[in-house]
Amino acid sequence: MNPDQAYAELIRLSRTESILSSCAQLLQWDAEINMPRRGVEHRGQQMGLLAGLAHERATDPLREELLTVVEQSPLVADPESAESVNVRELRHDYDRATKLPRDLVEEMARVSAMSSQAWAEARDKNDFAAFEPWLDKTFDLARQKADAFGYDDVRYDALLEDFEPGMTAAQLTPMFEKLRVELVPLVDALRDKPAPQVKGEFPIERQRELSEGIARTLGFTADTGRFDLGPHPFCSFIGPGDVRIALRYRADDFSSGFLAVMHETGHAFYELGLDDEHYGTPMGSAVSLGIHESQSRLWENYVGRSPGFWRHFYPGLQREFSDALSTVTIDTFRKSMNRVEPGLIRVEADEVTYNLHIIIRYELERALLDGNLTARDLPDAWRQLYQQYLGITPPDDKTGCMQDIHWSEGLIAYFPTYTLGNIYSAQIFAAADSDVGPLEESFAKGEFAPLREWLREKIYRHGRRYKAPQLVERATGGAADSKHLVASLTQRYM
Amino acid sequence: MNPDQAYAELIRLSRTESILSSCAQLLQWDAEINMPRRGVEHRGQQMGLLAGLAHERATDPLREELLTVVEQSPLVADPESAESVNVRELRHDYDRATKLPRDLVEEMARVSAMSSQAWAEARDKNDFAAFEPWLDKTFDLARQKADAFGYDDVRYDALLEDFEPGMTAAQLTPMFEKLRVELVPLVDALRDKPAPQVKGEFPIERQRELSEGIARTLGFTADTGRFDLGPHPFCSFIGPGDVRIALRYRADDFSSGFLAVMHETGHAFYELGLDDEHYGTPMGSAVSLGIHESQSRLWENYVGRSPGFWRHFYPGLQREFSDALSTVTIDTFRKSMNRVEPGLIRVEADEVTYNLHIIIRYELERALLDGNLTARDLPDAWRQLYQQYLGITPPDDKTGCMQDIHWSEGLIAYFPTYTLGNIYSAQIFAAADSDVGPLEESFAKGEFAPLREWLREKIYRHGRRYKAPQLVERATGGAADSKHLVASLTQRYM
Numbered sequence: 001m002n003p004d005q006a007y008a009e010l011i012r013l014s015r016t017e018s019i020l021s022s023c024a025q026l027l028q029w030d031a032e033i034n035m036p037r038r039g040v041e042h043r044g045q046q047m048g049l050l051a052g053l054a055h056e057r058a059t060d061p062l063r064e065e066l067l068t069v070v071e072q073s074p075l076v077a078d079p080e081s082a083e084s085v086n087v088r089e090l091r092h093d094y095d096r097a098t099k100l101p102r103d104l105v106e107e108m109a110r111v112s113a114m115s116s117q118a119w120a121e122a123r124d125k126n127d128f129a130a131f132e133p134w135l136d137k138t139f140d141l142a143r144q145k146a147d148a149f150g151y152d153d154v155r156y157d158a159l160l161e162d163f164e165p166g167m168t169a170a171q172l173t174p175m176f177e178k179l180r181v182e183l184v185p186l187v188d189a190l191r192d193k194p195a196p197q198v199k200g201e202f203p204i205e206r207q208r209e210l211s212e213g214i215a216r217t218l219g220f221t222a223d224t225g226r227f228d229l230g231p232h233p234f235c236s237f238i239g240p241g242d243v244r245i246a247l248r249y250r251a252d253d254f255s256s257g258f259l260a261v262m263h264e265t266g267h268a269f270y271e272l273g274l275d276d277e278h279y280g281t282p283m284g285s286a287v288s289l290g291i292h293e294s295q296s297r298l299w300e301n302y303v304g305r306s307p308g309f310w311r312h313f314y315p316g317l318q319r320e321f322s323d324a325l326s327t328v329t330i331d332t333f334r335k336s337m338n339r340v341e342p343g344l345i346r347v348e349a350d351e352v353t354y355n356l357h358i359i360i361r362y363e364l365e366r367a368l369l370d371g372n373l374t375a376r377d378l379p380d381a382w383r384q385l386y387q388q389y390l391g392i393t394p395p396d397d398k399t400g401c402m403q404d405i406h407w408s409e410g411l412i413a414y415f416p417t418y419t420l421g422n423i424y425s426a427q428i429f430a431a432a433d434s435d436v437g438p439l440e441e442s443f444a445k446g447e448f449a450p451l452r453e454w455l456r457e458k459i460y461r462h463g464r465r466y467k468a469p470q471l472v473e474r475a476t477g478g479a480a481d482s483k484h485l486v487a488s489l490t491q492r493y494m
Numbered sequence: 495m496n497p498d499q500a501y502a503e504l505i506r507l508s509r510t511e512s513i514l515s516s517c518a519q520l521l522q523w524d525a526e527i528n529m530p531r532r533g534v535e536h537r538g539q540q541m542g543l544l545a546g547l548a549h550e551r552a553t554d555p556l557r558e559e560l561l562t563v564v565e566q567s568p569l570v571a572d573p574e575s576a577e578s579v580n581v582r583e584l585r586h587d588y589d590r591a592t593k594l595p596r597d598l599v600e601e602m603a604r605v606s607a608m609s610s611q612a613w614a615e616a617r618d619k620n621d622f623a624a625f626e627p628w629l630d631k632t633f634d635l636a637r638q639k640a641d642a643f644g645y646d647d648v649r650y651d652a653l654l655e656d657f658e659p660g661m662t663a664a665q666l667t668p669m670f671e672k673l674r675v676e677l678v679p680l681v682d683a684l685r686d687k688p689a690p691q692v693k694g695e696f697p698i699e700r701q702r703e704l705s706e707g708i709a710r711t712l713g714f715t716a717d718t719g720r721f722d723l724g725p726h727p728f729c730s731f732i733g734p735g736d737v738r739i740a741l742r743y744r745a746d747d748f749s750s751g752f753l754a755v756m757h758e759t760g761h762a763f764y765e766l767g768l769d770d771e772h773y774g775t776p777m778g779s780a781v782s783l784g785i786h787e788s789q790s791r792l793w794e795n796y797v798g799r800s801p802g803f804w805r806h807f808y809p810g811l812q813r814e815f816s817d818a819l820s821t822v823t824i825d826t827f828r829k830s831m832n833r834v835e836p837g838l839i840r841v842e843a844d845e846v847t848y849n850l851h852i853i854i855r856y857e858l859e860r861a862l863l864d865g866n867l868t869a870r871d872l873p874d875a876w877r878q879l880y881q882q883y884l885g886i887t888p889p890d891d892k893t894g895c896m897q898d899i900h901w902s903e904g905l906i907a908y909f910p911t912y913t914l915g916n917i918y919s920a921q922i923f924a925a926a927d928s929d930v931g932p933l934e935e936s937f938a939k940g941e942f943a944p945l946r947e948w949l950r951e952k953i954y955r956h957g958r959r960y961k962a963p964q965l966v967e968r969a970t971g972g973a974a975d976s977k978h979l980v981a982s983l984t985q986r987y988m
Contacts, residue, residue, distance in 0.1 A: 016543065019539055027517065027520060036716065036718050036719055036735065039732060039733060041734070042513075042733030042734050042773075043736070046516060050517065222531075223531040226528060239537070239540070240532075241530065241532030242530050242537070
């Protein structure tokens with residue numbers, strides 16, 4: 001087989017795997033949005049079958065042969081060509097996929113299913129002791145997984161590679177440390193700063209219409225996406241031309257639903273901005289969870305909370321919810337959306353304190369993975385860090401170390417991508433603003449195309465051409481640095 | 495491999511094929527109900543991939559080996575055991591699936607896609623000449639397909655086997671002939687019999703609530719199914735515990751939406767009544783399209799149009815739509831639902847004339863397949879038969895021989911299953927009524943479990959254990975005969 005044929009076959013295999021995964025994606029979306037309750041068992045069988053078929057293709061030994069042919073050919077002479085990127089990344093994925101022994105993969109799936117069920121029950125009963133053995137087991141398997149992958153420096157890196165390829169603990173730790181040192185006093189300073197609260201009734205149907213209308217104005221059109229009500233907000237990428245957003249609204253609070261719309265629309269823009277021509281290959285895939293989150297956070301925090309944005313949209317909002325807003329100024333409205341208050345629950349945290357929730361989890365999961373902390377000692381360690389960084393102590397484990405599902409599902413080294421997203425988003429927005437801004441002025445005129453075009457050019461269209469830190473550096477002209485986030489938070493909140 | 499292992503492997507292959515097809519089923523449902531417009535191309539790729547994977551499993555040569563081992567073993571000693579039925583039917587399916595040359599399968603898929611597009615355009619422009627070559631090509635391919643399958647008597651049988659296994663033209667022709675001879679004078683006699691028309695406004699949201707509420711009362715529960723608005727009414731079987739009904743309502747007419755709910759609920763009950771334990775094998779599959787249609791027609795025509803049913807539901811309906819119905823008696827309401835009027839369009843036809851539409855198509859598609867009629871002569875032949883059987887002549891081909899999509903998609907020998915469904919439904923309902931009736935009295939009390947239980951016992955749970963004619967004979971005590979349909983129509987309409 002000549003290199004051209006081998007490359008074409010490699011791309012075909014990759015696309016097939018992606019299409020199979022996209023079928024599973026639709027099934028998953030449907031399970032959350034539409035499926036009747038008793039369809040769950042069959043859905044599990046469908047998902048299991050599709051996952052198995054996708055995995056077969058990901059680990060097909062034919063890939064090794066094809067890769068070897070192409071890697072030694074002139075097709076990969078230019079390291080930034082689509083061919084080179086695809087071959088490099090497919091090699092990366094294949095090597096990782098084939099490094100895990102089948103026994104371990106099955107054991108992890110089995111434990112994850114049982115452990116997340118044990119977690120849900122234990123959390124409801126506030127019974128950490130019932131969850132504790134599952135947590136030890138999960139971290140034990142995570143160590144085995146990391147060892148199977150291999151690593152240069154610390155075990156954690158081997159796991160982080162699944163979510164944020166190219167990132168290491170050696171880069172993360174000082175970045176997070178620097179951020180924490182600046183955030184703790186900022187949170188302290190904001191603790192006693194009063195923020196107005198806007199009270200009133202925001203009928204959900206009207207919130208939906210309004211929020212969806214705003215997303216349409218930003219460029220999320222009905223021919224390539226849809227909105228649904230779901231059990232929690234999420235964005236689901238089914239395939240080119242089909243990205244779906246699920247949302248949840250609260251009748252007593254406008255901002256939670258609205259900010260979720262902005263957040264998920266940011267995720268959607270990234271997926272819709274990938275190059276359709278490269279669908280199903282690394283060149284047409286999102287680069288990392290951190291970059292994905294940077295896109296959602298950018299639209300949520302740097303567009304959706306901005307004064308310019310509300311100069312454009314607030315008059316309409318005020319008309320729509322005149323009962324609640326007729327006497328509320330735009331300034332009061334925005335301030336009420338930007339309340340900062342240390343709380344126990346990560347998913348309810350404001351923009352400033354959120355990162356401290358993540359840093360706590362990062363420190364704890366690193367200790368659990370290294371064996372410096374056992375599950376038994378987690379609740380105490382959790383309480384200590386919450387007291388130390390946020391000045392509050394959870395009264396129980398339900399609102400403490402059992403609040404998140406991630407660890408129970410075996411997702412170790414996932415949390416940092418949230419804060420990486422926040423760090424990247426500040427830096428990326430600042431660069432976009434400097435290149436094509438002042439963006440506030442575009443927003444005030446209801447124009448969002450300049451920002452989207454800049455993002456498409458600098459971020460979306462590159463797929464996995466560069467690793468995340470490289471991509472950020474190329475887009476912004478500087479290495480990833482939390483200083484942009486701190487500067488923005490300080491400027492906006494102090 | 496011993497017979498037990500071979501049988502287990504055979505079942506595993508069959509289930510896998512079914513689960514893959516069920517994923518495609520969900521994708522198809524989603525394409526009609528939810529998919530954003532621009533998702534269509536990717537959806538085609540997903541469907542194509544899944545169809546290919548299911549086909550690979552259906553034609554896996556391993557099946558031949560496994561079947562051979564089991565067929566010679568004591569596992570199939572009792573011909574009515576689940577094992578025997580599964581082996582017999584899997585052999586049937588495998589032999590058929592492997593008889594078609596790959597070239598022919600691909601050519602049929604290609605022509606079907608283009609032909610149905612040509613049909614849609616030609617119909618819109620009322621330009622039969624543009625569709626004519628596609629129709630010839632389609633029947634030419636159907637002849638090749640029939641010859642590849644092989645047949646004992648006439649080519650038509652080889653195609654009919656796809657939709658109504660075990661049925662032959664030799665059985666159909668006299669059954670349809672006898673029916674036609676009785677229906678033509680019945681339609682004539684009803685032609686000038688006036689039926690009242692109920693006019694008024696039936697707000698769609700309230701129709702939905704009411705119709706869905708009725709289906710719930712019949713036993714279609716939210717934990718195993720859902721309703722959606724769709725471009726046309728259909729029932730989609732996703733898997734055990736997940737059956738979905740799509741509906742369309744008209745604000746100026748209650749009965750069209752309501753009868754569709756009853757019809758699709760009948761289909762749903764059949765799927766939900768199959769034995770979950772046998773999911774993905776012949777023992778857990780519907781036996782034929784004719785039997786499927788008999789279940790939808792039974793609930794539509796023998797339950798939903800019955801006086802007992804409306805004794806129970808009419809008072810509520812009258813309250814709900816008091817503007818339109820307060821002065822309409824139950825008798826007038828029922829009569830308005832049961833109008834008989836020869837018309838040009840099959841899908842709008844009433845219960846009595848409907849079968850003449852089908853018989854016309856049966857006669858014409860047999861002549862087209864035999865080569866006794868060419869596409870060029872179809873419009874004339876169509877007009878002649880409509881005049882002869884229904885006493886009306888279509889003014890153009892758009893409302894004449896181009897009204898249905900079926901032939902353009904290569905569905906030849908599909909139409910008869912509609913009238914078989916009507917014939918079976920009358921016979922099956924009469925038997926149920928005689929066994930556990932009078933069912934009218936149950937309906938009047940809002941009790942539908944006796945009918946459903948009888949159907950489960952006599953029809954649903956057998957899957958493909960018996961061929962359709964045998965199943966009908968065992969359930970009703972007599973061979974399939976159109977006399978029950980004629981008797982019921984005469985009794986109800988004259």
